[in-house]
Amino acid sequence: MAEESEVDFLGALPLDMSIRKNTDEGRPCVVAEPDGRIAQIYREIARHVAAKLSLQAKDYTTKFPSIKVMNN
Template sequence: AAAKRLGVPFLGAIPLEEGIREDADSGTPVVISRPESAGAQAFTGIASQVAARTSIQSFRQLPVISVR
């Protein structure tokens, strides 16, 4: 709802998992400690979307060079 209201793409939801908090408190990313968990999968999916959108945006902003 917030993404739609702000006019930005919704990238995903992170589930409320105790393991995510525990891992964050210990300084270990959940994608390392529990890669198969729903939380890790959510973070991975969001990161993939951000990487893809950033790549596309960067490509669109490249200058056009014309040789005559």
């Protein structure tokens, strides 16, 4: 799907019952099992997202006021 949509593939999670169970209980996998395989996958995906975001150009144009010069 990522290739068809021409977007970067950042990672995939397995179909694992513990993800559903922990989510239903309000406990993210990284909290319920911080050293588990699924938590490692989440962290790897987060690193990929952070790396991609760090490569984006920063637009600071909204940080500066607009200046208008009016001649009367």
